Amino acid sequence: MQIADLSALKIHYTDEGDPNGAPIVFANSLGTDLRLWDKLVPLLPAGLRIIRYDKRGHGLTQATPAPYSMGTLIRDVETLLDHLQVKDALFVGLSIGGMIGQGLAVKRPDLVRALVISNSAAKMGTAEMWNTRIANCRENGVGSIAGVTMERWFGKRFRATPELEAWQNMLSRQDLEGYTGCCAAIAGTDFYTPTSGLRLPVLGIAGTEDGSSPPDLVRETIDLVPGSKFEMIRGAGHLPCVEDPEEYARILKDFIKETGHVH
Numbered sequence: 001m002q003i004a005d006l007s008a009l010k011i012h013y014t015d016e017g018d019p020n021g022a023p024i025v026f027a028n029s030l031g032t033d034l035r036l037w038d039k040l041v042p043l044l045p046a047g048l049r050i051i052r053y054d055k056r057g058h059g060l061t062q063a064t065p066a067p068y069s070m071g072t073l074i075r076d077v078e079t080l081l082d083h084l085q086v087k088d089a090l091f092v093g094l095s096i097g098g099m100i101g102q103g104l105a106v107k108r109p110d111l112v113r114a115l116v117i118s119n120s121a122a123k124m125g126t127a128e129m130w131n132t133r134i135a136n137c138r139e140n141g142v143g144s145i146a147g148v149t150m151e152r153w154f155g156k157r158f159r160a161t162p163e164l165e166a167w168q169n170m171l172s173r174q175d176l177e178g179y180t181g182c183c184a185a186i187a188g189t190d191f192y193t194p195t196s197g198l199r200l201p202v203l204g205i206a207g208t209e210d211g212s213s214p215p216d217l218v219r220e221t222i223d224l225v226p227g228s229k230f231e232m233i234r235g236a237g238h239l240p241c242v243e244d245p246e247e248y249a250r251i252l253k254d255f256i257k258e259t260g261h262v263h
């Protein structure tokens, strides 16, 4: 286990693979921790430096009181990558992780040389929707929304598997401050204008059964960046790296090859 004791936050991360390899950084979604990528990582090509981290208030990273701003979440990963002396990474962000990736690519182009916006968009939901979710969680606990969330996170096929319970447990045990803090950050984010200005290789990934960020929403953001690529994973929901890691890895490997992301 690795903890970076940065001045503003203690961040839990993993740094695996080839220490001299081309860096790939994974940022997970709301209510999940870096185990989100467990099935995918062994399928990645050799020779990469693979960095995963738990964002603020998630997994083993310190939780500070809610609300958080997107700027704070971007600064957290910026500080971590500077601490690890990472530059020119392929940044793979899923959902809120994809928002963090968009913001980081705009703020620090030296850190991000290519971006995967997975199951994410420049803007997700409305402030009203997020405020209702925050209020529900504050009143009844994050566990109270775990059942209904699984229907947005996973396609029908996966919901019939015994693994579903583990992901429901992960969400139910999620820290209230971390969860509602990140909900507030999403509520306050509209990256349409900054993302339109991005000029780097971008790949969008969507799941046909994603109830949180449906394919059309993801596509709309991907189309903002000239030359970007879009892939859809059939039968998968919001977390396709869990539901279909082989297909997710194939798509990533193709993008790695196309962008020449090797040292």
Ligand SMILES: O=C(O)CCC(=O)CC(=O)O
Binding pocket: 028, 029, 030, 031, 094, 095, 096, 097, 124, 149, 152, 153, 186, 211, 212, 238
């Ligand atoms: O997953 C995220 O990072 C935010 C999108 C969302 O609302 C996920 C969910 O449906 O719970």
